[in-house]
Structure formats: structure tokens, C-alpha cells
Amino acid sequence: MNTSPGTPRVAVVGSGPSGLYTVAALVASGQPLHVDVIDRLPTPYGLIRYGVAPDHARMKAVTRVLAKPFAQGNVRFVGNVEIGRDLTHHELMATYDAVVYASGAERDRRLGIPGEDRPGVLGSAEFVRWYNGHPDAAAAELSLDMERVAVVGAGNVALDIARVLGRTASELRETDVPARVLATLERSTVREVHILIRRGPADVKFTPAELYQLTELADADVILHDGGDGIGDPELAEDKRVRLNLKTLRSFATTPGRGARRRIHLWFRTVPVEIAGPGRVAGIVAERAGERFTLPAGLVVTAVGFRGVPVDGLPFSESAGTVPNDAGRVVADGATVPRLYVAGWLKRGPSGIIGTNKPDGAETAAAVLADLAGRPGPARPDITEVLAQRDQRRVDWAGWLRLEAHEGTLGIADGRGRVKVHDRESMLRYSSATV
Amino acid sequence: MPYVITEACIDVMDRSCMDECPVDCIYEGGRKLYVNPFECIDCGACEPACPVEAISQDRAVPDGQEEFVADNLRFFEEALPGRAEPLGQPGGAADFGPVGVDTELVASRRRAS
Numbered sequence: 172m173n174t175s176p177g178t179p180r181v182a183v184v185g186s187g188p189s190g191l192y193t194v195a196a197l198v199a200s201g202q203p204l205h206v207d208v209i210d211r212l213p214t215p216y217g218l219i220r221y222g223v224a225p226d227h228a229r230m231k232a233v234t235r236v237l238a239k240p241f242a243q244g245n246v247r248f249v250g251n252v253e254i255g256r257d258l259t260h261h262e263l264m265a266t267y268d269a270v271v272y273a274s275g276a277e278r279d280r281r282l283g284i285p286g287e288d289r290p291g292v293l294g295s296a297e298f299v300r301w302y303n304g305h306p307d308a309a310a311a312e313l314s315l316d317m318e319r320v321a322v323v324g325a326g327n328v329a330l331d332i333a334r335v336l337g338r339t340a341s342e343l344r345e346t347d348v349p350a351r352v353l354a355t356l357e358r359s360t361v362r363e364v365h366i367l368i369r370r371g372p373a374d375v376k377f378t379p380a381e382l383y384q385l386t387e388l389a390d391a392d393v394i395l396h397d398g399g400d401g402i403g404d405p406e407l408a409e410d411k412r413v414r415l416n417l418k419t420l421r422s423f424a425t426t427p428g429r430g431a432r433r434r435i436h437l438w439f440r441t442v443p444v445e446i447a448g449p450g451r452v453a454g455i456v457a458e459r460a461g462e463r464f465t466l467p468a469g470l471v472v473t474a475v476g477f478r479g480v481p482v483d484g485l486p487f488s489e490s491a492g493t494v495p496n497d498a499g500r501v502v503a504d505g506a507t508v509p510r511l512y513v514a515g516w517l518k519r520g521p522s523g524i525i526g527t528n529k530p531d532g533a534e535t536a537a538a539v540l541a542d543l544a545g546r547p548g549p550a551r552p553d554i555t556e557v558l559a560q561r562d563q564r565r566v567d568w569a570g571w572l573r574l575e576a577h578e579g580t581l582g583i584a585d586g587r588g589r590v591k592v593h594d595r596e597s598m599l600r601y602s603s604a605t606v
Numbered sequence: 607m608p609y610v611i612t613e614a615c616i617d618v619m620d621r622s623c624m625d626e627c628p629v630d631c632i633y634e635g636g637r638k639l640y641v642n643p644f645e646c647i648d649c650g651a652c653e654p655a656c657p658v659e660a661i662s663q664d665r666a667v668p669d670g671q672e673e674f675v676a677d678n679l680r681f682f683e684e685a686l687p688g689r690a691e692p693l694g695q696p697g698g699a700a701d702f703g704p705v706g707v708d709t710e711l712v713a714s715r716r717r718a719s
Contacts (some may be wrong), residue, residue: 188628229607229648236629236698378665380607380650411659415666526628526651 172532175232178203179543180551182267186210187217188525189515190273191237192532193539198240200274200540206246207267207554211253212306212508213566213598214574217275219525220591221305222332225346226338233525234457241568244290249554250566251599256565258554260484266499266557267509269539271484271499273532276477276492286446287473294472302335302356304349309594315359323443324474325368326376333364334384337391337433348577349593350585364464367443367457368392372402372420378524379415386419392428396438396459409563429579437468441467476519476558485511499535500542512539526552530551570602607664608646609653610640610678612671614660618717623652623661624699633681633693634704638712640681645697677711687713 181197183190186208194206214220216234221228239247254263254274263270277386279294281287300308320336322329335343342359346355368375374384385393395402402424405417423437437457445456447465454467478492485494486503494513495502501511514535515528558565566574574592578601582590592598611623616638623639624632631645640651641661642678653661664667664675680695686707697703707713 192628227648229646232647233649302684378650379653379666380648383663383666412654525647525649526626529628530625549638 176542177204177548179268179548180207180261180266181271181539181543182206182554183271183273183514184210184215184263185210185275185515186215186248186250186276187222187273187529188219188237188513188516189275189532190217190529191215191240191272193271193514193536194240194246194344194532196536197409197539198243198246200536202298202540202544203505204245204543206240207553208241208246209249209252209254209258209263210426211251211256211274213251213571213595213602215248215250215571217325221300221303223303224299224335225303226334226342226347227331228346229267230410230525231540235246238542243487246570248566248568249558250571250602251564251595252554252558255483255559257268258483258557262557264510266482266551266554267510267514268544270550271512271514271535271539272478272482272494272517273514273535274482274517276479277424277478277480278520279473280476280478282443282473282475284443284445285453289409289448289450291452291469292446294325295332295472296477298332298472302348302352304347304591304593306593306595306598309349310583311569313355315355315361315470318360319363319365319466319468320361320470320472321365321367321466321468322472322474323368323455324476325370325374326476327367327378327381327476328472329368330381330385330481333435334388335368336364337385337388337435339390339432340390342516344585344587347589348592349591357482361470362432363434363436364467365455366439367438367441367466369440369442371400371440372397372417372547373408373413375416377416379412379419382416386422386426388431388433388435388556390431390437391433391577393423394428394434395423396436396441397424401406402439419443458498477516478515479521484519487514491520493517499508499538510542515536564603566602570604573604574598574602607642607648608643608678608686609648609650609661610643610664611641611656611674612662612667612669612674613656613715614659615639615656616712616715618658618660620657622655622657624650626655627699630698633696633699635681635708635712636706637678637715637717639710640678640709642682642693642695642699643695644682651719653672662698673711677709680711681705684709
């Protein structure tokens, strides 16, 4: 990169929506800057690629917008580089005038009930990574040879998981899930998916559109277990979101089943108290209206939210699961830490939708820009020089575009559309210029 | 299944939704805002942002507002007054700027006094 002397260099760690909306706002300022977007994976887009459900192809189209900054000469992608493994936090701070961590929240929150560590109990992050073809899950041997699955959670992730399990093979073939994942889903013997929701129908966190999508599955009925208290009158709800959700739930209650091959059960006001064994999971014990009962299940997926992972060199609040900050500026011992910022889930906690990251990233970018303004930094080495001294296979933007083009052709032989490359070695191979 | 902006937006144009939209696909007419159905990614960020509850998913618009589904599409698919070409997919409302005119349906609505 032509590094004009004195032009500030900014590193953004993480190329998911929070990182890339931060980059977009940095670039939109027009201030002279060099921005490097560093990701531990060979691919950009974070949770857009590895979190958003595969049957939400339209939502994944947000990448069209997120990719824009890379068309500018002053923004680079530095993929397959992990801070703390390939480069220390200290080295990063020495290489850039400002560092923004936007590396997300990669741990599942736990239920905190007995039996949670039994084989066959998965966190949603693990399950979602598997079906989305995350390289860390490429080797996972998951089998769906059970009839019943329980999903615990009241948010969109629980719905995503239920939908993926409720889809037919032909619906799934239209998605970009890796061939190996598709084969497992095609062999699935899952017929009953139970979603256990502690809350009542008016208090769920589902986005109305996502709840409504359950009505659109090709071969799955939705069965409502309202807990005896009814759904509530949608027209009495003040919040529009609640009103829409209640309407959809009422339609489940009044629509007779179609005799579909699969059933998705929504259990409201149902509190899981124990994962039943012995040994591998055999079911989930729950309490509803003072009564305790066991739902048999061969697989339990917990989707009760995420927690941030502490980052080397950054303060961390275990209780909040976030990095303490003031509008994006990292705060330690009551004072802002110079040149260090956070964005996204690491900054505000794991909540919100893709769009939430736009104003969030803009806020962090504004802090970076204000602090850099009129303060040319000292001469610094380029990250490519630093990394060249070690055996590190970087993926740049052109490399990602090569991999993306390859993925676009991968499904042709099977009559599918775009299909993801799953394992890291293949990703690196197809992104390299010398395939 | 994009989101659409219905009648309640006319002469209000609060624009909060434009700040929320992650793909910047809400365009500004003369008296109303319009979601570009080709660019919308169905995320739903705009819906709760609207102070007058004018935004719905196209299949869930309130009774009597169905014509606005086609009208949002028309804003982009047909040439608007004073334009030779349809807007199509401009790729972002911020760069494109206010369009300044409306569809016939919206322009024909009487102004709130």
C-alpha cells in the first residue's frame, strides 16, 4: 500500500457487521486514513456468513453493502491473522495509530442447570457454526439420528435452529450449506423440535418477521403450548412488535395441523430445570405452571444468548461480558485508554440485529476520527512487513474474491447454487493466486 | 418479502428509518419515503424505528394499505415524473440523495391541513 507519511493507520479487528460498519463510517468521513481489517478467518463478514441462517439468503445480501469500503484504495483485508496467535496485542498497538476491536461475543451463555455437560447438549454457537460451515466446525461429526430435539431460548437464534431442523431436503439444497452439512441434514430423522421458552408470548424476543417464517416451512406444522394462560389479545398490546408476534401465535393456535412430516412445538412459560440422562442426553426436564415433566430429546441446543470473550490486552467486565467503554473508547480504571476502541457486541453486549451495528459503528468511528484529527502519528511498520517475518498465510481482498468465485461454482455439479467451502485448508488453497 | 412504507408516512417523513437501514435502501420522495424492494434485505430494522408505525412487511400490511406494496415497487420500477428512466437499484439512498417526487398514488393524496 502506498503509505503516505503521516497518514493515520487504523486497524479494525473483526470483519463482521460491527467492524465493517465502523470501517464504512471511517471511510465516509473523507479524512485521510489507512484502514486494515484483520480477521482470524480467511473469509470476511463474521456473523453474516457464519451466524445468519442459511435460509436467510436475502439478509446475507447485506454483504453487498459491507464490501463497499474494500473498493477504496485505502482499505485492506488481512484475513487468516489472529491477534494473540499471529500477532500480539502489543505488536498491533505498535503497528497502528488506532485499534478498534470488533471481534464479537463467541461464547454461549449457559443455562446453569444440572446435566448441561452431558454429551448431546450443544450451545447454539456450536450448532450454528456447524450448519453455516464455519471452519472451526468443519471436523465436527454431528449426527441427527434422533427423532426429537429440544431448543431452549426465546430469540431469533432458537427460531433459526428450529427452522433449519424443520426444513425439507429440497429446501436446504437451495441454501449455501456445505455439502457435508447438507448430507447430514438430508439424513436427519428429526421429526419433533421443541422450543422451550421461559417467557410468556408477549415477552419473547423474536423478530415478528422471523416468527412469521415458521408458517412458511414446506413440510412442518407449528404446535402451540401456551401454558394455559392463552396468547393474549394482539390489539391490546401497545408495542407493535408484540402485537405482530401475538397475531402470528394466534394463527398457530387456530390453524389446524396439515399432517406435516415435522412438527415445531412452541412451549411458553416453560422453565428447563435439568438435562436428563443417564450418560448422553435423553431428555429435558421442565416446569410449567408448577408441574414438572420430561420431554424426551436426543439432542438439546441451548440458545439463551452469547457472552463476549476477554481479549488479551483489553479490560473486560465478566459480569457484563463486554469491554468497558465510553461511546467506543475503551475505559480502564476510570480513564480512557489512548488509541484503543471497541465496536459491536464486545462494546454493547450481544443484542440487536444487523442494522443495530450501523449507528454503533458510526459512534465508534466518530471517536476514532475525533482522536486522530490533526495528530499525525509516528512512523510505523506495515503489518505485511511484520507478518512477512513469520510463516503466516494471509488472505487479502483479492484472495477472498477468488474463494468467493470458487464457491459460486461449487454447487453446479449437484444442481445447487452457491455452496460454501468448509475447511480452512481448502479456503486458503482457493484464495491463493496459484491454484 | 421486503418491507414497505404505508400511508402514515405521507407528509411526516420522520426519516428515523433511513438512519437504521443497514443497506441504506430507504429513498426519499417529495412527501413520503419508499423502501427499495430490490435492495431490502428483510432485516426489519426499520419497522420499530418508525414513530408513526408506517412500516410493515409486505405480507403483513394493515388492512386497507395493500396498495402501498405495489406502490413502493412502482417508485423504483416505473419512471417517476420528470425522469426518463426508472430509479431501479441506485445502490444507496445517502449517495443518491432525495428523489424529491412521488408516485401518482402518493401525490394524489390530499395534504393534511
